[in-house]
Amino acid sequence: MSDKIIEMKSVNKWFGDFQVLKDVNLDVNQKQKIVVCGPSGSGKSTLIRCINRLEEHQKGTIIVDGNELTEDTKNIEKIRAEVGMVFQQFNLFPHLSILDNCTLAPIWVKKMPKKQAEEMAMNELKKVQIADQAKKFPGQLSGGQQQRSAIARALCMEPKIMLFDEPTSALDPEMIKEVLDAMVNLAKGGMTMIVVTHEMGFAKEVADEVIFMDEGMIVERAPTKEFFANPKSDRTKLFLSQIL
Amino acid sequence: MSKINFLTPDKDNLNTYLYTGSFLFFIAVFDVFLSSFFKINITSFLPNILSFLLPLILGIIGLHLIRIEFSGIKNLDLLNKNINTSTFNAVLTLLIIFTIIKSIPPILSWFVLDANIAGDSKEACTGSGACWTYIKIWLRRFVYGMYPNDFQWRINISFILLVALAFVGYFPSEKLKKFLTLYYVVIYPIIAFILIYYLISGGAFGLEWVETGAWGGLSLTFIVSFFCLIFCFPVGMFLALGRRSQLPTVRYISVGFIEFWRGVPLITVLFMSSVMFPMFLPEDFFMDKLVRVIIAISLFEAAYVAEVIRGGLQALPRGQYDAAKSLGMGYWKMHIFVILPQALKLVIPGIANTFLALIKDTPLIFVVGLLEIVGMLNLAKTNPKWLGFAMEGYVFAAIIFWIICYAMSKYSYNLELKYKTER
Numbered sequence: 001m002s003d004k005i006i007e008m009k010s011v012n013k014w015f016g017d018f019q020v021l022k023d024v025n026l027d028v029n030q031k032q033k034i035v036v037c038g039p040s041g042s043g044k045s046t047l048i049r050c051i052n053r054l055e056e057h058q059k060g061t062i063i064v065d066g067n068e069l070t071e072d073t074k075n076i077e078k079i080r081a082e083v084g085m086v087f088q089q090f091n092l093f094p095h096l097s098i099l100d101n102c103t104l105a106p107i108w109v110k111k112m113p114k115k116q117a118e119e120m121a122m123n124e125l126k127k128v129q130i131a132d133q134a135k136k137f138p139g140q141l142s143g144g145q146q147q148r149s150a151i152a153r154a155l156c157m158e159p160k161i162m163l164f165d166e167p168t169s170a171l172d173p174e175m176i177k178e179v180l181d182a183m184v185n186l187a188k189g190g191m192t193m194i195v196v197t198h199e200m201g202f203a204k205e206v207a208d209e210v211i212f213m214d215e216g217m218i219v220e221r222a223p224t225k226e227f228f229a230n231p232k233s234d235r236t237k238l239f240l241s242q243i244l
Numbered sequence: 245m246s247k248i249n250f251l252t253p254d255k256d257n258l259n260t261y262l263y264t265g266s267f268l269f270f271i272a273v274f275d276v277f278l279s280s281f282f283k284i285n286i287t288s289f290l291p292n293i294l295s296f297l298l299p300l301i302l303g304i305i306g307l308h309l310i311r312i313e314f315s316g317i318k319n320l321d322l323l324n325k326n327i328n329t330s331t332f333n334a335v336l337t338l339l340i341i342f343t344i345i346k347s348i349p350p351i352l353s354w355f356v357l358d359a360n361i362a363g364d365s366k367e368a369c370t371g372s373g374a375c376w377t378y379i380k381i382w383l384r385r386f387v388y389g390m391y392p393n394d395f396q397w398r399i400n401i402s403f404i405l406l407v408a409l410a411f412v413g414y415f416p417s418e419k420l421k422k423f424l425t426l427y428y429v430v431i432y433p434i435i436a437f438i439l440i441y442y443l444i445s446g447g448a449f450g451l452e453w454v455e456t457g458a459w460g461g462l463s464l465t466f467i468v469s470f471f472c473l474i475f476c477f478p479v480g481m482f483l484a485l486g487r488r489s490q491l492p493t494v495r496y497i498s499v500g501f502i503e504f505w506r507g508v509p510l511i512t513v514l515f516m517s518s519v520m521f522p523m524f525l526p527e528d529f530f531m532d533k534l535v536r537v538i539i540a541i542s543l544f545e546a547a548y549v550a551e552v553i554r555g556g557l558q559a560l561p562r563g564q565y566d567a568a569k570s571l572g573m574g575y576w577k578m579h580i581f582v583i584l585p586q587a588l589k590l591v592i593p594g595i596a597n598t599f600l601a602l603i604k605d606t607p608l609i610f611v612v613g614l615l616e617i618v619g620m621l622n623l624a625k626t627n628p629k630w631l632g633f634a635m636e637g638y639v640f641a642a643i644i645f646w647i648i649c650y651a652m653s654k655y656s657y658n659l660e661l662k663y664k665t666e667r
Contacts, residue, residue: 052569052570054566054569054570073574073575077572077573077574078572080569080570080571080572081571081572082572083570084570085566085567085570087563087566087567087570089561089563090563091561091563091564091566091567092567093564093567093568093582093586094586095585095586095589095663104571104581104582105571105572105573108573108577108581109571109572109573109577110572150567153571154570154571157571157572
């Protein structure tokens with residue numbers, strides 16, 4: 001239960017001269033749900049984008065499921081196939097139907113037979129309650145439906161870890177709930193999740209631990225209840241007082 | 245009637261204005277029509293300048309009178325809204341109508357009424373219009389070039405087969421559909437090459453050898469355009485990808501290649517392909533003139549295609565790359581399934597533009613001695629028996645090129661509609 005699936009050791013990253021990640025250490029155990037919060041520009045997104053190497057880190061080591069992230073492209077592709085990601089802007093493929101969006105990677109990356117991939121995709125779409133939209137194109141769906149499709153698409157790769165990069169920030173308020181519901185269900189199913197979000201209600205309901213980041217550093221990491229009840233650092237207190 | 249203010253037409257006297265206005269407008273058009281078609285000037289009793297301007301004046305007054313806003317008559321409102329919003333627009337409308345009426349008789353007379361098509365020599369052309377006899381007699385040469393008459397069925401058959409094979413893509417079974425791209429990008433060009441090589445060139449299967457120097461006319465236009473289109477597209481695509489590659493070597497080679505070919509005129513490229521290129525080849529190595537020309541044009545156009553496709557690649561949001569990568573797709577899978585389908589869809593108009601330019605560039609191959617349709621025209625117009633018919637020839641070529649290009653542009657427009665998806 002307590003074996004580490006993600007290990008980040010003193011990870012540093014610069015965008016030009018600007019240091020976005022400063023000596024970040026982060027261990028995540030299997031089936032752990034972690035919410036990352038913090039002001040914008042604090043490096044939250046960069047942190048989780050480093051986990052599947054959408055961003056390269058310049059110093060330190062990141063080990064995902066026993067594989068260290070290096071230049072080795074094959075290794076990176078292997079890790080990416082095990083780490084699902086959901087984006088703020090959904091990033092569905094607009095030229096493919098929802099079903100094809102979901103089956104594309106299983107068929108071509110995991111070499112799954114088409115029939116099996118479609119069955120699995122329909123199953124995942126059912127779980128997020130948009131099975132009836134499978135034949136439509138992304139442009140024909142609402143934001144909430146698109147984001148749920150994106151979650152289903154990531155799940156079709158049967159990932160061990162799911163990363164969420166502000167999944168509800170681009171949504172209309174009334175659609176946020178349907179996406180959060182899908183994420184809560186996923187959490188109950190025992191998925192390892194790292195979620196960057198400002199939805200503190202979601203954090204209280206689902207997260208095991210909450211991480212607060214500021215200026216590229218992890219300022220505080222605490223179990224959820226403790227984090228909200230008595231935050232230690234002043235910076236965290238200030239942040240919480242502003243958003244709660 | 246005395247209440248009517250003639251300067252500002254209004255709705256209350258709609259009918260009066262409408263009839264007077266239409267009548268004046270009709271008179272104006274009729275006057276121009278008579279003078280244009282029958283050379284009758286019904287206003288010859290007036291001073292010259294007035295007689296000349298009368299239709300315009302009458303027309304302006306007529307259009308002014310029928311310019312009634314919200315008349316309630318649908319067609320009248322439509323007319324006023326589109327071509328009769330102000331006096332200036334009315335003048336433009338009238339001038340356009342008059343120009344069209346004026347230009348119909350001379351065009352009609354040159355093309356049809358005073359033209360000749362009978363007979364089989366220059367002497368048959370007696371009228372003042374076009375001499376289509378010239379086109380008729382030379383048609384075979386314009387289409388097939390110097391290709392021997394007895395073997396021209398070989399060109400016909402190979403073209404028919406090529407067209408038939410191109411339509412294969414419309415009836416594949418579900419199972420074969422995924423091989424369609426492979427078919428069009430790899431298999432079809434190879435089949436096309438073999439067909440052209442063995443059927444048109446001959447030299448095997450009991451077919452007599454016809455050297456490429458004898459090929460020409462419209463069929464050569466088609467052959468050159470066809471192969472150049474097929475080759476320049478994939479090459480351009482790889483160059484576009486290469487230019488955005490992470491690997492410096494690939495990137496610099498692509499940039500250098502593109503900038504080199506875009507910087508030199510096509511005519512120079514063709515000239516070099518025929519004169520300089522053979523010098524670099526080993527002595528016993530022979531490459532046909534036509535092949536060299538096709539390669540040269542393909543590479544030249546590929547540089548343009550590459551830049552057009554790069555525009556499409558740059559228009560895609562970064563999120564598409566991120567999403568594809570996060571699903572574990574490598575470089576090629578990401579580009580084949582996610583990036584290129586979207587980018588190519590965006591650049592269909594640009595690609596069509598480049599392809600049209602390519603087709604219209606083919607006449608330049610005359611510099612290496614290959615005579616496609618325009619080349620054949622130039623040859624025919626200097627024939628001592630047929631001097632003086634350059635005009636007919638060029639009009640004929642213009643019509644042919646226009647038909648080809650218009651068909652292509654229509655096709656590209658249909659493609660755009662077909663692949664239009666909401667974002």
